[in-house]
Amino acid sequence: MKNCLGIINMSENDSTMGALTQNRPTAMLPIAGRYRVIDFVLSNMVNSGITGIGVFTGNKVRSVMDHLGSGQPWDLDRKLNGLFVFTPTYDYHSIHRKIGDLELFFENNSFVKYAKQDYLLFSKSYMLANIDYNEAFKAFLESGADISIVYKKVKDKSNAFLGCDKIHFDDDGVFESIGTNLGMDIEFNMSMEMYFIKKSVYFEILYDAVEKGNANYLKQAIFNNLDKYKVHTHEFKGHVFPINTIKNYFNANMGILKSDIEKDLFFSNGHILTKVKDEPSTYYKQNAKVKNSFVANGCIIDGYVENSIIFRGVKIDKGCIIRNSIVMQKSDIQENVHLNYVILDKRAKVSKGVTLIGDPSSPYIASKKATITREGEQ
Amino acid sequence: MKEGKMIAMLLAGGQGSRLKLLTKDVAKPAVPFGGKYRIIDFPLSNCSNSNIFDVGILTQYKPYQLNSHIGIGSSWDLDRPNGGVRVLPPYTNEQGGRWYKGTANAIYENLSFIDELDPEFVLILSGDHIYKMDYSVMLDFHLEKNADVTVSVIEVPWEETNRFGILKIDADQLITEFLEKPKNATSNLASMGIYIFNWKSLRDYLIADEKNPDSENDFGKNIIPNMTVDGKKMYAYKFQGYWKDVGTIKSYWEANMDLLSDENTLDLYDRTWKIYSKNKHLPPHYISADAHVKNSMINEGCVINGTLENAMLFNEIHIEKNAVVKNSVILSGVVVEEGASVYNAVIMENVVVESGTKIGSPDSEEVYLVSSTNIIKS
Numbered sequence: 001m002k003n004c005l006g007i008i009n010m011s012e013n014d015s016t017m018g019a020l021t022q023n024r025p026t027a028m029l030p031i032a033g034r035y036r037v038i039d040f041v042l043s044n045m046v047n048s049g050i051t052g053i054g055v056f057t058g059n060k061v062r063s064v065m066d067h068l069g070s071g072q073p074w075d076l077d078r079k080l081n082g083l084f085v086f087t088p089t090y091d092y093h094s095i096h097r098k099i100g101d102l103e104l105f106f107e108n109n110s111f112v113k114y115a116k117q118d119y120l121l122f123s124k125s126y127m128l129a130n131i132d133y134n135e136a137f138k139a140f141l142e143s144g145a146d147i148s149i150v151y152k153k154v155k156d157k158s159n160a161f162l163g164c165d166k167i168h169f170d171d172d173g174v175f176e177s178i179g180t181n182l183g184m185d186i187e188f189n190m191s192m193e194m195y196f197i198k199k200s201v202y203f204e205i206l207y208d209a210v211e212k213g214n215a216n217y218l219k220q221a222i223f224n225n226l227d228k229y230k231v232h233t234h235e236f237k238g239h240v241f242p243i244n245t246i247k248n249y250f251n252a253n254m255g256i257l258k259s260d261i262e263k264d265l266f267f268s269n270g271h272i273l274t275k276v277k278d279e280p281s282t283y284y285k286q287n288a289k290v291k292n293s294f295v296a297n298g299c300i301i302d303g304y305v306e307n308s309i310i311f312r313g314v315k316i317d318k319g320c321i322i323r324n325s326i327v328m329q330k331s332d333i334q335e336n337v338h339l340n341y342v343i344l345d346k347r348a349k350v351s352k353g354v355t356l357i358g359d360p361s362s363p364y365i366a367s368k369k370a371t372i373t374r375e376g377e378q
Numbered sequence: 379m380k381e382g383k384m385i386a387m388l389l390a391g392g393q394g395s396r397l398k399l400l401t402k403d404v405a406k407p408a409v410p411f412g413g414k415y416r417i418i419d420f421p422l423s424n425c426s427n428s429n430i431f432d433v434g435i436l437t438q439y440k441p442y443q444l445n446s447h448i449g450i451g452s453s454w455d456l457d458r459p460n461g462g463v464r465v466l467p468p469y470t471n472e473q474g475g476r477w478y479k480g481t482a483n484a485i486y487e488n489l490s491f492i493d494e495l496d497p498e499f500v501l502i503l504s505g506d507h508i509y510k511m512d513y514s515v516m517l518d519f520h521l522e523k524n525a526d527v528t529v530s531v532i533e534v535p536w537e538e539t540n541r542f543g544i545l546k547i548d549a550d551q552l553i554t555e556f557l558e559k560p561k562n563a564t565s566n567l568a569s570m571g572i573y574i575f576n577w578k579s580l581r582d583y584l585i586a587d588e589k590n591p592d593s594e595n596d597f598g599k600n601i602i603p604n605m606t607v608d609g610k611k612m613y614a615y616k617f618q619g620y621w622k623d624v625g626t627i628k629s630y631w632e633a634n635m636d637l638l639s640d641e642n643t644l645d646l647y648d649r650t651w652k653i654y655s656k657n658k659h660l661p662p663h664y665i666s667a668d669a670h671v672k673n674s675m676i677n678e679g680c681v682i683n684g685t686l687e688n689a690m691l692f693n694e695i696h697i698e699k700n701a702v703v704k705n706s707v708i709l710s711g712v713v714v715e716e717g718a719s720v721y722n723a724v725i726m727e728n729v730v731v732e733s734g735t736k737i738g739s740p741d742s743e744e745v746y747l748v749s750s751t752n753i754i755k756s
Contacts, residue, residue, distance in 0.1 A: 284686075
């Protein structure tokens with residue numbers, strides 16, 4: 001895949017993620033015990049042999065910069081190609097600033113223009129999957145198409161995938177159109193928002209959209225032009241978890257407790273890479289009792305944990321009962337705390353004897369660095 | 379000479395023959411320890427945490443795994459544009475090739491390396507020991523005493539004095555006598571094999587020692603005694619804390635079990651003095667609903683379905699249903715199949731303990747070393 005440039009587009013709608021995305025974009029959400037959402041798409045690209053990757057961020061850049069650094073964990077600190085991060089700029093058009101990501105791509109078009117690759121792979125970060133792009137890329141090249149869209153056939157009984165892009169085929173199975181899923185069909189073809197585009201076609205679409213002013217988002221610009229180009233589609237058959245609502249985020253985490261899903265997400269096409277924290281192994285003390293849980297390194301556990309995802313460096317004291325919960329990095333849970341259907345964001349501290357109960361459809365969320373004590377106690 | 383500059387020379391060529399099969403394929407410093415480390419991670423992390431960024435590593439015995447573990451030193455922040463880690467194997471020159479004859483000879487053979495770095499002090503370390511130590515505090519002591527040599531010492535149990543180089547000191551901590559493995563010791567201060575030398579002075583002694591055909595070219599047996607005879611100012615720096623030379627299978631097993639004890643003083647969870655190691659990018663471990671885990675340490679990538687008590691598990695280990703592992707150290711990639719039981723054992727990498735196998739017994743104190751070909755009693 002040397003001839004393909006990877007572009008990760010973080011302009012994702014995070015308004016449905018509540019406190020979890022108050023200070024971070026969806027791409028930076030901690031997930032699955034030791035990862036961030038973006039690690040999946042980054043690792044997929046790297047494991048597929050893509051060596052040049054541009055990341056186009058939104059406005060919440062602090063955690064992005066902290067996490068990505070030089071790109072070293074993904075083997076992207078390179079002389080040739082490597083990792084490039086593009087943040088929105090404020091100096092030029094601040095007064096007339098439009099919403100959308102199109103302007104960011106237009107401002108930074110020299111990155112793509114001067115890249116040696118002839119093909120581009122655009123991807124959002126929020127579709128969690130372990131995917132080998134080689135297969136899709138090969139099929140795209142063989143088809144001679146201008147654009148290729150990766151999709152997944154999904155069955156969605158609970159309307160979990162509302163708002164995702166829906167692909168329609170005609171009776172011969174040829175791509176017809178793309179729109180938004182409103183939940184009319186239980187079974188549909190969900191776009192994974194991963195597109196291969198010929199570089200020349202990308203510039204035609206980008207310039208056309210800027211001149212006509214008929215799109216704010218790159219995706220919109222591409223959709224406006226789909227009837228002009230030859231469009232190919234590629235079906236992905238592995239597991240996909242869109243991280244676009246709190247419920248989907250919760251279910252994706254709980255999904256990895258199933259061993260077939262865990263194997264697929266973490267091992268099927270190479271390991272998922274992330275920033276290294278050098279935590280020691282997790283220590284289970286005398287009173288520890290752990291059932292059906294996924295636990296990262298650096299934890300010290302002396303309580304009861306069931307059906308939960310425990311991130312790196314978490315402390316769970318004796319007498320605690322933690323069930324159906326997601327406990328993020330370095331949270332500190334003191335004696336006799338009960339949690340059920342709770343998401344504790346990073347470095348949250350829950351004092352002795354506190355009980356927090358959420359609901360499967362709407363977990364209780366404790367925000368980052370929150371300290372939770374019993375009423376009347378300090 | 380750069381004023382105050384100290385470099386470290388780390389002796390990592392030893393076989394550690396009493397560790398038997400554990401060092402069949404690797405040098406002793408590369409022996410796995412503590413769930414995710416290799417022994418050499420301790421001195422290397424100590425260097426990095428003590429702000430020593432010039433580290434020469436002397437290798438000789440089966441260096442392949444050690445070399446690939448060290449790489450360019452990035453795991454310990456020792457990949458530096460100036461200095462950093464340098465692996466120093468024996469080499470050939472106009473007079474032919476030579477192996478390192480002893481610890482002092484290994485340093486002698488690399489005189490030109492040290493001369494080029496031009497330090498004021500040289501810190502001699504062994505890659506065989508497990509401990510956390512701030513070498514900069516030892517250097518402060520060395521400077522305060524205006525010493526020619528400072529030897530780090532630790533109090534050992536009187537009955538073990540015949541295993542160590544024993545030092546006698548006066549009230550000012552000046553070393554008055556040095557005895558190698560004495561039968562009837564009058565002091566229980568043992569040399570830890572950690573020395574700070576003034577480079578100018580050490581350089582002269584190394585050259586003189588090399589000219590003596592009867593010398594064993596060893597720091598403990600030759601250089602230090604010679605300096606004592608010459609009345610050099612040699613001081614003992616008393617180290618307090620956990621220090622272990624794992625010489626035998628039994629002491630290797632014990633040192634791992636130490637980490638599972640409440641009285642353990644080697645705090646791996648101290649964030650101000652992290653022990654770094656090469657990272658494998660594995661997902662968190664999974665503990666199923668059938669598992670019982672008590673007083674154990676577990677690393678990433680493990681899947682636990684059986685019973686663990688006082689167990690030290692490395693990475694990617696599968697403990698199947700109804701399998702029992704107690705008081706044991708399990709190295710990476712091991713599978714303990716359904717119904718098998720393991721007591722008081724060290725199981726080497728990638729061994730499959732087949733269903734129904736019983737290793738060790740809950741009633742015996744015998745420790746077993748298990749490889750894929752045989753089982754050795756310690």
